[in-house]
Amino acid sequence: MKEKYVEVFAKAFDLPPEQIGPDIAMGVTEAWDSIGHMFFITGLEDAFQISLEGADIIQINSYDKGIEILKKYGVEI
Numbered sequence: 001m002k003e004k005y006v007e008v009f010a011k012a013f014d015l016p017p018e019q020i021g022p023d024i025a026m027g028v029t030e031a032w033d034s035i036g037h038m039f040f041i042t043g044l045e046d047a048f049q050i051s052l053e054g055a056d057i058i059q060i061n062s063y064d065k066g067i068e069i070l071k072k073y074g075v076e077i
Contacts, residue, residue, distance in 0.1 A: 001077050002077050005044075007047070008040065008044055008047050009063070013031040013039075014031060014036075021063060022062075022063050023063070026061040048070065048075045050070075050074075
């Protein structure tokens, strides 16, 4: 599952997979803008066959927070 998570990050933010890790966060990672965020969210929903709630979409602001939120939907990274 981690590979799929990293793949979604890499595609949404146009970053090499080897750069994806716990230091990736909104406001720190230049590529993480509002459009990239929406690509990321839709990528997560497609990859893991879930539908994120609005409050959760807003809270996903880092690599680690994404993992935490996905756990609520039964996705273990």
